[in-house]
Amino acid sequence: MTRLAQTADLTDVQIEILRTVRDFVNKEIIPHAQRLEHDDAYPQDIVDGMKEMGLFGLMIPEEYGGLGESLLTYALVVEEIARGWMSVSGVINTHFIVAYMLRQHGTAEQKRHYLPKMATGEIRGAFSMSEPDLGSDVAAIKTRARRDGSDYVVDGSKMWLTNGGSSTLIALLAKTDEGADTPYRNLTTFLVDKPAGFGEVRPGLTIPGKIDKMGYKGVDTTEAVFDGLRIGADQILGGTPGRGFSHMMDGVEVGRVNVSARACGIAIRAFELAVEYAQQRKTFGKPIAEHQAIAFKLAEMGTKVEAAHLMMVNAARLKDAGQRNDVEAGMAKLLASEFCAEVTQDAFRIHGGYGYSKEYEIERLMREAPFLLIGEGTSEIQKTIISRGLLREYKSRG
Ligand SMILES: Cc1cc2nc3c(=O)[nH]c(=O)nc-3n(C[C@H](O)[C@H](O)[C@H](O)COP(=O)(O)OP(=O)(O)OC[C@H]3O[C@@H](n4cnc5c(N)ncnc54)[C@H](O)[C@@H]3O)c2cc1C
Numbered sequence: 001m002t003r004l005a006q007t008a009d010l011t012d013v014q015i016e017i018l019r020t021v022r023d024f025v026n027k028e029i030i031p032h033a034q035r036l037e038h039d040d041a042y043p044q045d046i047v048d049g050m051k052e053m054g055l056f057g058l059m060i061p062e063e064y065g066g067l068g069e070s071l072l073t074y075a076l077v078v079e080e081i082a083r084g085w086m087s088v089s090g091v092i093n094t095h096f097i098v099a100y101m102l103r104q105h106g107t108a109e110q111k112r113h114y115l116p117k118m119a120t121g122e123i124r125g126a127f128s129m130s131e132p133d134l135g136s137d138v139a140a141i142k143t144r145a146r147r148d149g150s151d152y153v154v155d156g157s158k159m160w161l162t163n164g165g166s167s168t169l170i171a172l173l174a175k176t177d178e179g180a181d182t183p184y185r186n187l188t189t190f191l192v193d194k195p196a197g198f199g200e201v202r203p204g205l206t207i208p209g210k211i212d213k214m215g216y217k218g219v220d221t222t223e224a225v226f227d228g229l230r231i232g233a234d235q236i237l238g239g240t241p242g243r244g245f246s247h248m249m250d251g252v253e254v255g256r257v258n259v260s261a262r263a264c265g266i267a268i269r270a271f272e273l274a275v276e277y278a279q280q281r282k283t284f285g286k287p288i289a290e291h292q293a294i295a296f297k298l299a300e301m302g303t304k305v306e307a308a309h310l311m312m313v314n315a316a317r318l319k320d321a322g323q324r325n326d327v328e329a330g331m332a333k334l335l336a337s338e339f340c341a342e343v344t345q346d347a348f349r350i351h352g353g354y355g356y357s358k359e360y361e362i363e364r365l366m367r368e369a370p371f372l373l374i375g376e377g378t379s380e381i382q383k384t385i386i387s388r389g390l391l392r393e394y395k396s397r398g
Pocket of ligand 1: 094127128129130133135137159160161162213216221371375376377378380381
């Protein structure tokens with residue numbers, strides 16, 4: 001695509017990275033995505049290729065062996081990758097959030113220990129807030145870490161860990177009861193090392209197996225059961241207990257830009273497929289693109305692709321400029337994920353009966369798009385964040 005979803009004022013380095021990634025996506029991801037997805041197969045060759053390109057260290061500072069790129073670069077890379085196959089962006093997303101949290105909040109020792117190995121992809125991150133009984137209501141977390149000498153002992157169940165099996169480091173949010181009067185300050189993030197795999201991966205930690213999902217296949221999503229896991233107090237992110245909620249929210253905020261970027265990528269691909277099909281398929285003596293109803297659909301789809309991209313870029317640039325972007329990231333996530341679902345649905349309709357066939361890419365996109373309405377906070381949660389921010393900003397003086 002040459003016209004839609006362009007980004008102004010990129011550096012030569014950003015342009016070069018995006019060109020390389022786009023080439024990789026066209027050659028190494030799109031031709032294999034459909035088969036791998038239908039087989040629910042982990043895309044090991046693609047992951048190895050991403051390691052070679054240094055994508056696991058894209059935002060990790062150069063002093064720790066990463067490429068030291070901005071959130072904008074990361075988001076644009078994710079958009080390209082999700083255009084090929086969303087699950088591949090899922091492989092790097094939790095890793096990126098954990099690396100970002102370490103970069104922002106880790107102790108000097110934690111950064112020295114983890115970031116160089118995360119930059120090469122040798123250590124791979126997952127993050128764990130959600131539990132069987134909660135997702136949106138993070139403050140209600142039940143998984144508990146009880147102090148015992150110089151250790152903590154963790155008990156509880158976690159749900160929906162993306163990369164739960166393939167990761168080797170979990171950023172875990174648990175309740176530590178600091179005696180604070182708000183639940184938000186009684187939560188702590190722990191850095192839990194583990195080997196990749198399933199079953200009892202270390203004493204006190206079991207990763208039961210992959211959750212069977214409707215889409216977002218290939219990448220493993222798991223539960224995690226903590227039963228007396230012993231972990232040193234030095235594994236608290238940043239060294240001080242009680243700060244876990246704000247650490248995680250910081251991570252989720254950049255995660256929201258990333259989810260917006262994924263939604264943009266899927267919407268771009270859905271548009272590309274639809275605009276091509278609409279010019280090939282003929283009904284009543286002419287290509288369906290020449291029926292005004294279909295042409296107008298394409299116009300609306302293109303407009304949504306463009307709007308979502310611009311909002312995502314704006315949210316990323318704000319964060320890169322060191323400004324607060326909670327409202328803008330929430331808006332970008334809300335708009336991009338809702339538009340993605342709509343554009344994908346329209347592309348599906350344009351394909352007629354063939355859209356329902358597993359031979360056509362659009363059936364996969366139809367199963368992937370709904371996840372973006374949920375991950376990193378549902379649309380309702382985004383509206384809560386946006387309205388709170390706006391009411392703060394536009395506080396009545398009356
Ligand atoms: C494939 C997949 C991967 C995931 N990966 C991760 C991961 O890596 N790490 C992780 O920690 N979590 C992960 N999650 C969990 C995800 O973040 C949660 O599913 C999400 O936050 C929603 O939480 P919930 O499912 O508990 O829904 P609930 O919070 O139970 O919400 C149910 C419904 O109620 C609505 N609702 C809830 N509260 C309100 C309110 N106050 N006002 C209005 N409406 C409300 C919601 O919008 C939703 O429609 C993943 C989920 C999926 C499906």
